[in-house]
Amino acid sequence: MQQGREQEAQLAVTARGDAETARVAAAVAHVSIAGDVLALAGDLGSGKTAFARGFIRALTAPDEEVPSPTFTLVQTYAAAGRTIYHFDLYRIEAPDEAWELGIEEAFAGGVTLIEWPERLGRLLPADRLDIRLNTPPGGGASERRITLIAGPSWRGRLARLRGALGTDADG
Numbered sequence: 001m002q003q004g005r006e007q008e009a010q011l012a013v014t015a016r017g018d019a020e021t022a023r024v025a026a027a028v029a030h031v032s033i034a035g036d037v038l039a040l041a042g043d044l045g046s047g048k049t050a051f052a053r054g055f056i057r058a059l060t061a062p063d064e065e066v067p068s069p070t071f072t073l074v075q076t077y078a079a080a081g082r083t084i085y086h087f088d089l090y091r092i093e094a095p096d097e098a099w100e101l102g103i104e105e106a107f108a109g110g111v112t113l114i115e116w117p118e119r120l121g122r123l124l125p126a127d128r129l130d131i132r133l134n135t136p137p138g139g140g141a142s143e144r145r146i147t148l149i150a151g152p153s154w155r156g157r158l159a160r161l162r163g164a165l166g167t168d169a170d171g
């Protein structure tokens with residue numbers, strides 16, 4: 001039973017190329033609401049920024065400039081009455097450095113995308129959508145498996161996404 005419930009809260013899709021990753025990101029963006037936290041996890045070059053770019057463009061404009069926040073650590077975007085915060089925490093050395101970047105304000109009313117969320121440790125909100133990206137073994141260079149894992153407020157929305165996206169056999 002427990003396993004069944006876990007499966008309901010998880011969805012996996014395969015994206016072949018940037019455009020497909022952007023399409024998945026856009027579907028997630030269209031069900032996002034103020035206060036959401038999305039944790040983008042995966043190795044260097046797995047597509048965290050590519051996913052964030054697709055998400056942000058879906059809520060701003062298709063040609064919106066979305067640089068990686070590698071050096072600025074955070075970039076913000078105004079989108080339909082909301083502020084999207086895009087963090088890259090790779091370079092922080094302690095979780096509370098994120099406070100200096102305004103992450104509390106982001107959590108309070110923004111839509112927050114976080115690359116390298118593991119850097120936050122216990123400061124990462126429990127109610128979030130985890131987005132895990134990886135290159136499946138044996139897949140092509142542009143193939144990414146994207147696994148979405150829903151916290152409480154995302155469960156119903158994940159069910160809606162399941163209908164909108166084709167899912168992998170085991171996802």
Ligand SMILES: Nc1ncnc2c1ncn2[C@@H]1O[C@H](COP(=O)(O)OP(=O)(O)OP(=O)(O)O)[C@@H](O)[C@H]1O
Nearest residue numbers: 015016017018021044045046047048049050142144
């Ligand atoms: N299906 C795909 N989805 C996303 N990116 C892809 C895909 N196929 C190829 N790529 C390429 O993989 C790279 C992903 O880079 P990106 O900067 O998004 O990774 P990242 O996870 O943010 O890395 P970092 O940890 O350095 O921030 C890009 O060069 C992109 O074009």
Ligand SMILES: [Mg+2]
Nearest residue numbers: 048049068115
């Ligand atoms: Mg990145």
